[in-house]
Amino acid sequence: MADISTSSEWHEECGVFGAYSHTEDVSLMTYLGLYALQHRGQESAGIAVTDGAWMDVSRGMGLVNEVFRHQIPHMDNQYIAIGHVRYSTTGSSLLANTQPLIVNYAGGKISLAHNGNLTNAAQIRHEMEQEGNVFQTSIDTEVFVNLIAKSKKTSIEDKIMESLKKIKGAYCLTIMTEDKLIGVRDPHGFRPLCIGKSNDAWVLSSESCALPVAGVKYMRDVEPGELVVIDKNGLKSYKFAKVEKKAACVFEYIYFARPDSVIDGQSVHDARFMMGRILAKESGFKGDVVISVPDSGTTAATGFSYESGIPFVEGLIKNRYIGRTFIQPTQKKRDTAVKLKLNPIVSAVRGKNVIMVDDSIVRGTTSGKIVHMLRKAGAKSIHMCVSSPPIGYPCYYGIDTSIRKELIAATKTVDEIRKYIGADSLHFLSLEGLKKSIKDADSNDMCYACFNNYYPVEGPKGDTVGNDKYVFEHAKNR
Numbered sequence: 001m002a003d004i005s006t007s008s009e010w011h012e013e014c015g016v017f018g019a020y021s022h023t024e025d026v027s028l029m030t031y032l033g034l035y036a037l038q039h040r041g042q043e044s045a046g047i048a049v050t051d052g053a054w055m056d057v058s059r060g061m062g063l064v065n066e067v068f069r070h071q072i073p074h075m076d077n078q079y080i081a082i083g084h085v086r087y088s089t090t091g092s093s094l095l096a097n098t099q100p101l102i103v104n105y106a107g108g109k110i111s112l113a114h115n116g117n118l119t120n121a122a123q124i125r126h127e128m129e130q131e132g133n134v135f136q137t138s139i140d141t142e143v144f145v146n147l148i149a150k151s152k153k154t155s156i157e158d159k160i161m162e163s164l165k166k167i168k169g170a171y172c173l174t175i176m177t178e179d180k181l182i183g184v185r186d187p188h189g190f191r192p193l194c195i196g197k198s199n200d201a202w203v204l205s206s207e208s209c210a211l212p213v214a215g216v217k218y219m220r221d222v223e224p225g226e227l228v229v230i231d232k233n234g235l236k237s238y239k240f241a242k243v244e245k246k247a248a249c250v251f252e253y254i255y256f257a258r259p260d261s262v263i264d265g266q267s268v269h270d271a272r273f274m275m276g277r278i279l280a281k282e283s284g285f286k287g288d289v290v291i292s293v294p295d296s297g298t299t300a301a302t303g304f305s306y307e308s309g310i311p312f313v314e315g316l317i318k319n320r321y322i323g324r325t326f327i328q329p330t331q332k333k334r335d336t337a338v339k340l341k342l343n344p345i346v347s348a349v350r351g352k353n354v355i356m357v358d359d360s361i362v363r364g365t366t367s368g369k370i371v372h373m374l375r376k377a378g379a380k381s382i383h384m385c386v387s388s389p390p391i392g393y394p395c396y397y398g399i400d401t402s403i404r405k406e407l408i409a410a411t412k413t414v415d416e417i418r419k420y421i422g423a424d425s426l427h428f429l430s431l432e433g434l435k436k437s438i439k440d441a442d443s444n445d446m447c448y449a450c451f452n453n454y455y456p457v458e459g460p461k462g463d464t465v466g467n468d469k470y471v472f473e474h475a476k477n478r
Contacts, residue, residue: 014099015040016113016193017210018082018174020181020230021201026081029203029214031072034064034083036210039258040115041087044098047073048111049081052178055109059098080181082174084113097139100176105149107156111176112148114141115206116191119169119396119457144173156180157229161240164227168457170249170397172222174204181230184240188247188456189224190397190447192263195235202230207261221264224248246445247456249397253438254388255296255359266441269299274437275387275429276303276357283427285383287353291315293342293370300387301357310355315348316370338369350378360388361417361428364408368421375422384423389431389451390414396455397447 015037019026027049034045045067046059056075060067064085073081084099100113118124121140128146129135135142147163148156156177170190175182183204185193196203196216203216211218222228225241249256252263259269279300290312292301305312319341354374361367371382390409404410408417418426431451435443449455 014084014086014113014115015206015210016082016084016115016172016174016204017206017214018080018113018176018181018183018204019201019214020080020203022079023200024198024215026078026201027072027074029201030081030083031064031068032213033203033205033210034085036213036258037085037206038064040206040256041085044086044095045084046098046100046113047081047083048100048102048113048176049073049075049078050109050111050176050178051075051077051079055102055111055176055178057100057102057111059095059100061095061098080176080179082111082113082176082181084174097137099139099141100174101137101141101145103145103149107149107159108178110145110148110156112141112145113174114139114144115172115193116170116186117397118143118167118171120167121169124166143167144171156182157227157238160184161227161238164240170457172206179231183222183228183230185222185224185226187225187241187243188245188447189243189264189445190247190249190456192248192252192257192261193222194263195219195222195228202235204228204230207257207263209258209261218262245456246442247447248441248445250434250438250446250448251360251388251450254434259299264441264445266438270440271438272299272387273303273306274439275434276300276305277307278433278437279357279385279387279427279429280304280307282430282433283383283385283425285355285385285425285427286310287355287381287383289313289315289348289352290355290357291349293356293358294318297356297358297387300359300385304355304357304385308355313345313348315345315354315356315374317343317345319343338366339373342370342373344373344377346377349374351380353381353383354379355383355385356423357385357387359386360391361386361408361421362391363406364417364420367423371422381424382422383425384418384421384427386426386428388429389434390417390428391450393450393453395450397449397457 017033019029044061045064048057058073100111102111118140121143125143148159151159151162153159171186172191172193173184194208196211197219198216208218225243227238227240229236253271257268261268290305290310292298392409
C-alpha cells in the first residue's frame with residue numbers, strides 16, 4: 001500500500017502520548033513525542049496539560065507543527081501532559097472530534113486520549129442517550145469518558161476499571177487527572193503502548209520511536225489487560241482483565257509503526273526486512289532492479305534485495321511536502337494526489353525488469369496508477385511483490401477499512417488482481433511467511449482477521465459488511 005493520502009489506503013486511527021515530570025517541560029516532551037508519532041494520524045492534534053488544579057487543552061485540525069505553529073500549551077508548574085494525533089475511524093474529521101477530551105464531573109477533572117475502536121460503543125451510547133446523557137462529539141472516546149463519570153466507585157483507578165468491564169474492542173488510553181497519568185491497554189493488546197523513564201520523568205507512548213526525542217529510555221511495554229498509574233509515588237500496575245488470547249495487530253509490523261520502533265519485543269525493522277527476504281524466496285521473481293513504494297515498502301524491498309542479490313534502487317520519489325490538501329472524494333482529485341505524491345525516476349527504471357515491493361493492496365486503484373506510471377517511464381516489465389497476504393476482510397479494531405465488497409481481494413483472485421493493476425506478475429506474502437517474519441514476538445499472539453476472517457472480538461452488532469466510522473452520525477437515520 002503506497003504511503004499516499006488517498007481514500008484507497010489503509011489507515012490507522014491515531015497515536016497517544018503522555019508525560020509526567022516535576023522538573024521537565026512536559027508539554028514540550030509531549031509536543032516532540034507527537035511529532036515522532038505523526039505517521040499514526042494527520043487529521044488533527046492536541047495536547048492537554050495540568051498544574052494539579054487546572055487543566056487546559058489546545059487542539060486543532062492538521063499536522064502537529066500546524067496546530068502548534070505559534071505556541072505549545074503551557075501553564076506555570078504544569079507537570080502532567082497528554083497528547084493525541086488522529087486519523088478518524090469513528091466520527092467525522094471535525095474540530096469537535098479532536099482529542100484529548102477534557103471533562104468536569106463530580107470526581108474532578110479528567111482528560112483522555114484514545115487509540116483504537118470500541119466495537120460496542122454504539123450500543124452503550126444508545127443506552128446512555130435513552131437515560132438522558134448528552135454527547136458533544138461523534139467519537140467513541142466520549143462513551144468511555146461518560147462511563148467513568150457515571151461510575152459510583154471512589155478512586156479514579158476503580159472508576160476506570162469498572163468502566164473497562166463494559167467496553168469491548170481495541171483501545172489504548174492515556175488518561176490525565178489533576179495528579180495522575182494513567183495508561184490502559186486492552187486485554188487482547190490490539191494496539192501498542194509502551195513506558196519510558198528518565199531520572200525524573202515518566203512517559204507513555206504508542207510507539208517506542210517517540211521515547212528518545214522526549215529524552216527518556218524505553219522501560220517496557222504496557223501488557224494487555226494492564227492499567228498503569230504514574231504519580232508522585234512512581235508507577236503502580238493493576239491487572240483489570242484476564243488475558244485469554246493476545247491479538248496484537250499484525251499491521252503494526254507490516255505498515256503502521258515506524259521501522260525504528262520495537263513492539264512487544266519485536267523490532268519493526270527486522271520484521272519487515274524478513275518479510276522481504278521471505279518474499280524473495282516465495283516468489284522466485286527475477287529482475288534487473290528492486291524498487292519500493294516509499295516509504296512503507298522500503299524495508300521489505302531491501303530485504304528482498306538482500307535475499308535475491310538483485311540491486312535495490314530508488315525507482316519512485318515521494319514528495320513529502322504535499323500534506324493532506326488533496327484528500328478529496330472525487331476520483332479525479334485522487335488521481336492528482338497520486339501524481340503529486342509519487343514520481344518515477346526514469347533513468348532507474350527505463351528498459352529494466354522491475355520488481356516493485358509494497359506493503360499491501362486494499363482496493364488496487366493506487367497500485368494500478370503506480371504500475372501505469374512505471375510503464376510510461378519505460379519499465380520493460382513490472383513484477384509486484386506485496387509484504388502481506390491478500391486483505392479480504394474488514395477491521396473493527398481501529399483501522400479505517402472498506403466494506404468487504406470494496407476490498408479487491410474479497411472479489412478477485414490473485415491473477416485477476418494482477419490484471420486489474422496491470423502488473424506482469426504478482427505475489428502476496430503467504431500467511432505462514434508473515435508469521436515466520438515475526439520471530440522475536442510470538443506470532444501466535446497476533447490478530448490476522450483481515451486475512452483469515454477470525455475475529456478475536458465480535459464486530460459491531462448489526463454490522464455485517466464492515467466498519468462504519470460515522471456510526472453515531474448515522475444512527476438517527478437508520
